Amino acid sequence: MLKSLIIGIFLGLVAGATAIYFVPVVDQARERSIVEVTPNGGNKEVFHANIPDDRILIGAPDQADPVPRGLEWPRDELFANARTELFKLRNTNDIVVGIASRIAASGSDGSLVEWVFHLPARGSAYILMRPEVEDQSFRDGELRSGTREFADRVGVVSERWVGDSTGAADAPAGRIELSTSFVATPEDES
């Protein structure tokens, strides 16, 4: 019987150590990247947020109908000219692949419009947009920094509003479309 106990302890040790070593503790769900390779333009990928469905937060003072309901946005004068928004981010198949924050503000230090994309299985990207709108339809910006898949990349992003054209009763009012085009930096390629 003692022999069985010792064999059992040994098996338990091996099984426990093997499980801890080989079974992943975290396994993020992944969606296939939908990337288009553009001539001399890097990898183009388009994300969007359906409005209002994908909106998590509108952080701005004095909202009649706050998002989310029950939100208490700080009344501090400091934030009078700032707007912070959170969205779920979808790929071109309309599947949620991440989350994004958008901060727009104006003050004595100038105006800013910025995005942070966070795609849990892929990484994050920090994008600085030009405050002015081009051709009254879109805004351009550049990748400032990124993590994991977006590290050591350079590229451009454009943001535009696309209204719903289907007219369907359950269709969203429109979507914020974010078109990214990133390419590896020379150091990363070597």
Added chain:
Amino acid sequence: MSKHILALVAGIVLGLLIVAFAVFYNPFVSEQTLSPLAVTDNELVQLTYSVAAADAIIYTNDGESQVSPYPPKVEQLWEPTLRSTTATVNVLEDSRGRTVGIGVKFASKSEETSILDGKALVDSVWHIYVPERGSLFIQQQENYWSYIHNIVFPAYRSSGDNWRGRWLGNITAGPGPLGTGWVAGGSGEFEGIDTAAVEALSAQAYTIEQGPVAMVGELTIELPPVAVSTTEQPQ
């Protein structure tokens, strides 16, 4: 025969418990209590926030985790790709307790988590706006092993399902070589800077039901020295 099977099963359970004990009390896992930025001569920006979900402007997760989203009607991150992610928006204060900015934090459980190495990792980013100063992006990998070891596990062991005490620890574990996070400045006085940051937690109370109750997070950001020209000005 049945005695042998019972002994074998008891042995397996004992073996598993020994592994669990050895992993949890792994003597090769060290705690980093001193901030890598503690010895810098450069100027530091300190931003603090309350870690308690109910003190946040919003806090959201998959809706099935230990800590409930706040406010209750906030959209939950229930989609498969977001299930291991939390999003928090906090008011940030300076070291004197004055409101100075807004911070958005996205945090996802990291696939690099390794229990054998004492790494309970989270990949997180901060998007920070400090009015009249500028904006920042912080990326870091956090290690919650010490936090789990010193706060969460004792709370589960306690008959009152809570922990009270004083614990201060760095949670930033990379990607910088000294265990610092990376900072990219966006606008204002932070425009163009690339520097380091460390996030620490100062905990006083934790409950199984609500998670952190009395806990303050502190972000320390190192500002690179301003370049000063040594060339004499023409008279």
